[in-house]
Amino acid sequence: MDLQIALFSLIPVILVLILLLKPKYKNLPPGPHPWPLIGNLPTLFTNTEVPLHITLANMARTHGPIMILWLGTQPTVMASTAEAAMEILKTHDRIFSARHIRMSFRLKHHIKYSLVWSDCTDYWKLLRKIVRTEIFSPKMLQAQSHVREQKVAELIEFLRSKEGQVVKISQFVFGTLLNILGNVVFSKDVFVYSDETDKGGIQNLIREMLMIGAEPNVAEFYPILEELDLQGLKKKCDDRFIRVMKMWEGTVKERKANRNEESKDMLDVLLANDFNDAQINALFLETFGPGSETSSATIEWVIAELIKSPKEMAKVRKELNEVVGTSTIKESDLPQLPYLQACIKEAMRLHPAAPFLLPRRAAETCEVMGYTIPKNSQVLVNAYAIGRDPKSWKDPSTFRPERFLESDVDFHGAHYQFIPFGSGRRTCVGMPLATRTIPLIVGSLVHNYDLGLPGGNRPEDLKMNEMLSLSLAIDPSLCVVPKARA
Numbered sequence: 452m453d454l455q456i457a458l459f460s461l462i463p464v465i466l467v468l469i470l471l472l473k474p475k476y477k478n479l480p481p482g483p484h485p486w487p488l489i490g491n492l493p494t495l496f497t498n499t500e501v502p503l504h505i506t507l508a509n510m511a512r513t514h515g516p517i518m519i520l521w522l523g524t525q526p527t528v529m530a531s532t533a534e535a536a537m538e539i540l541k542t543h544d545r546i547f548s549a550r551h552i553r554m555s556f557r558l559k560h561h562i563k564y565s566l567v568w569s570d571c572t573d574y575w576k577l578l579r580k581i582v583r584t585e586i587f588s589p590k591m592l593q594a595q596s597h598v599r600e601q602k603v604a605e606l607i608e609f610l611r612s613k614e615g616q617v618v619k620i621s622q623f624v625f626g627t628l629l630n631i632l633g634n635v636v637f638s639k640d641v642f643v644y645s646d647e648t649d650k651g652g653i654q655n656l657i658r659e660m661l662m663i664g665a666e667p668n669v670a671e672f673y674p675i676l677e678e679l680d681l682q683g684l685k686k687k688c689d690d691r692f693i694r695v696m697k698m699w700e701g702t703v704k705e706r707k708a709n710r711n712e713e714s715k716d717m718l719d720v721l722l723a724n725d726f727n728d729a730q731i732n733a734l735f736l737e738t739f740g741p742g743s744e745t746s747s748a749t750i751e752w753v754i755a756e757l758i759k760s761p762k763e764m765a766k767v768r769k770e771l772n773e774v775v776g777t778s779t780i781k782e783s784d785l786p787q788l789p790y791l792q793a794c795i796k797e798a799m800r801l802h803p804a805a806p807f808l809l810p811r812r813a814a815e816t817c818e819v820m821g822y823t824i825p826k827n828s829q830v831l832v833n834a835y836a837i838g839r840d841p842k843s844w845k846d847p848s849t850f851r852p853e854r855f856l857e858s859d860v861d862f863h864g865a866h867y868q869f870i871p872f873g874s875g876r877r878t879c880v881g882m883p884l885a886t887r888t889i890p891l892i893v894g895s896l897v898h899n900y901d902l903g904l905p906g907g908n909r910p911e912d913l914k915m916n917e918m919l920s921l922s923l924a925i926d927p928s929l930c931v932v933p934k935a936r937a
C-alpha cells in the first residue's frame with residue numbers, strides 16, 4: 452500500500468518531467484490547441500453525446516485534411532481526405548506501415564508472433580505470404596466454399612425456429628461467422644445455436660477481450676505508466692487470451708498426433724510450416740478477433756440499410772429471384788449479383804467497420820502535405836470521414852447503391868475515397884474471405900426471410916445511430932422479426 456501511495460505521488464513529478472523533456476517540432480500539422488499535459492483529451496472525451504468518429508470528422512472540417520491531436524503527451528496524426536490517405540498509405544507506405552500497438556494488447560507472448568501488431572519484419576512478411584498464398588489462396592477458399600454454404604444454411608434453418616419472434620441479428624450472425632472461421636482455422640464449429648447465452652464460450656471471450664482493448668487506457672496517453680497497468684486492462688486482456696487459447700489446446704494437440712496428409716485448414720498449413728504453439732495461438736486469435744467483429748457489424752449495417760430502404764430491398768430480391776430462384780445461394784452465384792454487392796459497398800462506405808482503419812505509426816519523421824509528422828506519432832486514417840466527403844461523393848449521406856454500379860470504385864485499396872479494408876502493405880488480409888462471406892449471409896437472409904421490425908415499427912422508424920465500440924456498431928443493436936418468404 453505504502454509503495455502504491457509513493458508511486459502515485461511520483462506521477463505528477465514524472466508528468467512535469469515529460470512536459471519539460473518533450474521534443475519541440477517545427478511545422479506540425481494544424482489542430483486544436485492542446486493543454487499542457489492533457490493535450491486535447493478534454494475536447495475529445497468530454498462530449499459523450501457525439502461519438503468520437505463524428506467529433507473527429509467535424510474537427511477535420513476546421514483544421515484540414517491532416518491534423519494533429521495530442522492525447523495526453525502523445526501525438527496522433529489524423530488523415531481525413533482521400534488525398535491525405537493516399538500520401539500516408541501509398542506515397543509514404545514504407546514509413547507509415549509500422550503499427551501503433553494499443554497498450555492493453557501489449558502482451559509479450561502474443562506481440563512477438565502477431566500479424567496485426569508487429570512491424571513489417573521478416574516474420575510478418577512470412578505470415579502475410581502464408582496467409583495470401585496458402586490459407587486464403589483462391590484454391591483454398593474455393594475448396595472450403597461448401598463448408599461456408601453449409602454454415603449459412605444452418606443459420607437460415609435455425610431462424611425457422613425463431614419465426615415471429617424478436618431476434619437480435621448480431622448474436623446469431625456473429626455465431627455463424629465464428630463457425631465459418633472455426634472451420635477455416637481447424638475444421639470445427641465453435642458456436643452452438645441452442646446455447647443462446649454461450650457464457651464462457653469463445654464468442655463471449657473474444658468480444659470481452661476486444662472490449663477491454665477498446666477501453667481508454669491511461670497508459671495510452673502517458674506511456675511511462677505502461678508497466679503499472681493502473682486500470683488492470685492488460686491483465687484482464689491476458690486472462691481472456693489464456694482462456695481462449697485453452698479452448699483450442701486439445702484440438703491442436705490431437706492434430707499434431709494425427710496429421711492430415713494434405714492441407715485442409717489453417718492448422719494443417721501452420722504445422723506444415725513448423726509453427727510452434729505460441730505462433731499458432733497468435734494467428735488463431737487474429738483470425739477469430741478481426742474476422743468476426745468487423746464482418747458481423749458490416750452485415751448488421753447492410754441489413755439495417757435495406758430494411759430502411761424498401762425500394763433497394765426489392766431490387767436485391769428481384770436480382771436474387773432471377774439468379775438464384777428457388778434454390779439456395781452458392782458462392783459461385785455472387786459474381787452474378789452486382790446489386791447485392793453494390794449494397795454491401797454502399798453500407799461499408801457509410802459505416803466502415805474500422806472507421807480509423809488500424810492504428811499506424813510513423814517509423815521515421817516524415818513530411819506529409821507540407822507538414823512534419825514526428826517519428827513514433829500514432830497515425831490514423833479516418834475512413835469514415837473519407838467515405839462521406841462531399842468532394843468525393845455526391846449526396847454523401849444518402850444510401851444509394853447505384854453509385855457503385857455507375858463507377859469502377861472498389862474496396863481493394865486503389866481508390867482512396869473508399870478504403871474500408873485499408874490500403875498498401877498493411878491492407879486487410881481477410882478481405883478475400885470477407886468478400887465471400889458477407890454477401891453470402893446477407894443474400895441468404897433477405898432471400899429467405901422478410902425481416903420485420905419489432906412492435907410493428909415501420910422502416911422509417913428504424914434508428915440508425917452509430918456507436919464506436921469494438922467496431923462501428925448500430926445503436927441500439929438491430930432486432931428483427933423473421934418471417935419465411937413464400
Ligand code: HEM
Pocket residue numbers: 566567568579737738739741742743745746749803804805808809810871872873874875876877878879880881882884885
Ligand atoms: C468487413 C470485414 C472486414 C473489415 C472491414 C476489415 C478491415 C480491416 C482494416 C481496416 C484493417 C487495417 C488495414 C490497414 O491498416 O490499412 C484490417 C487488417 C487486418 N484484418 Fe481485416 N477486416 C475485415 C475482415 C477480416 C477477416 C475476415 C479477417 C481474417 C479472417 C481479417 C484479418 C485481418 C488481419 C490479420 C489484419 C492485419 C493485417 C496486417 O496488419 O498486416 N479481417 N482489416
